[in-house]
Amino acid sequence: MNVIAARSRDVHIPARYRSSLAVLAVSLLAMAVIFHAEIFAAVQVWSASTAYNHCFLILPIAIWLAWDRRGRLRGLTPAPDVRAVVLAVPFALAWLAADRLGVMEGRQLAAMGMVQSLVLGVLGWRVYRAMIAPLLYLIFLIPFGGFLVPALQQFTTDFVDAGLTMLGIAYYTHGYTIEIAQGAFHIAEACAGLRFLIAAIAFSVLYALLIFRSTTRRLLFIAIAVTVPVIANGFRALGIVWLGHVLGSAKAGATDHVLYGYIFFSIVLFILILLGLPFRQDNVRPGAGVVAVEAPAPAMGALVLPSIGVLVSAAAVVGLAWVVSARAAATPVRLPAAPAGCRAIAGARRLAAGGRMVRFACGDRVTATIALFPPRTDPKPLFDARRQLSLADTREAFINDVRIAQGDPDVWTLITTKHMKHTTISALFVDGHGTNGTMRTRLRLAWADLFGHPGQPIAVVIETPGPGRQAVPVLTRFVHDGILGPAVLARMAER
DSSP states (O other): OHHHHHHHHHTOOOHHHHHHHHHHHHHHHHHHHHTHHHHHHHHHHHHHOGGGGGGGGHHHHHHHHHHHTGGGGTTOOOOOOTTHHHHHHHHHHHHHHHHHHTOHHHHHHHHHHHHHHHHHHHHOHHHHHHTHHHHHHGGGGSOOOGGGHHHHHHHHHHHHHHHHHHHTOOEEEETTEEEETTEEEEOOGGGSSHHHHHHHHHHHHHHHHHHOOOHHHHHHHHHHHHHHHHHHHHHHHHHHHHHHHHHTOHHHHHTTHHHHHHHHHHHHHHHHHHHHGGGOOTTSOTTTTOOOOOOOOOOHHHHHHHHHHHHHHHHHHHHHHHHHHHHHHTSOOOOOOOOTTOEEOSOOEEOGGGOEEEEEEOSTTOEEEEEEOOTTOOHHHHHHHHHHHTTTTSTTOEEEEEEOTTOSSSEEEEEEOTTSSEEEEEEEEETTEEEOOOHHHHHHHHHHHHHOOSBOOEEEEEEEESOHHHHHHHHHHHHHTTTTOHHHHHHHHBO
16 A cells, blocks of 8 residues: 555646646647647658657657656656747748748757747746656657668768678679679668668667766767768678678678668677667766755746647748648649640549649650649649659669660659569659759759749659669650650640
């Protein structure tokens, strides 16, 4: 009975926190409604990508960290701070910029910044600081890091390149493809090591928070834990290529390479844990020795004011973005006539943000899919349509660039499915001019989104069966023949 009574007292919420936590809970629910699109997009990525499956554990871990640090709150009283609204405004503007650029990760990071501002405003700096570790750990809910994939692919390719040179194995590299006498290996996006790197960062931060108390030790361990998986992934890729050389077959060497990766990564994490244990500082419990004078609970008006300020800032930018996007989507799209030598396969299909999609069969088993969007459309629907239509969501697809001499653009994105059954080349067109979809393209579209745009942005995806080597000549000839030449695309871009 004494044990039960002690536990009930341990979970008892002091009266000075009840009104603050109630206001915070209602405010967080309102924030979830405002940013429901960001939450839905994050959960979709968690479910679809093995690089972010661990994100389902982040919220329970953060809650456990907060419970483990509850002793830090002893003697502290919430002290609402309306100045947090000033902090929320830059995050709100950052969200608006990310939305107009079509960068979902930026929207999610900015939304998390507004959530942190909300917690700070309602509870005050002293309570926020006491719980800063679990609160900032929530950043790992955001599936960010995709922009690192090309750099990781290049590092892994260079690592294998150097390793094969040291081993004396003859090879040839082209882009992210490495060929030896026994076959070819492609450093696909899924093999770049992002899944290991992101999980290692989340793990290393948790481990450092639990084991170390010194900021220097924590930062040093995190730096080591971030560097080691990147190098380890290089050794994993090199080992797979070497195994293919020894077995006399690239296919045999790459068999179960995903399983090898998980086993190898588990071993690396285990070694990191062992390396950190001799320097542990977890003998002092968080919050031990904290002494502070309790103050009366804050007034309801003082609690509600910063909450309303942050919520209004969030709702204002989200509402503004919705109005701009709705006005753009209401503009009708002018559908193109069939290009010379092509015939429409089916009627136009509606896309998000008021876009329309048409498909044409153009002979020689070539299919051209054209997604057109209204003027002033933000980049996200355009980039999403291109990615979905060009098979870029296929797991472990082979992605490269292909140059088309005198083309517009001269660089298209080449994607071949894992089993070599389909190949696509794709590009975007703004004002009738082609682009491969860089940040500069996003900036141009964002500018047009806010200040007007004379033409319809277009995503063009050309598809044919077969592996890339066989399909590229067909696709380049299709572009060279002028069926979708600059003049045709310029007419499609007109209102």
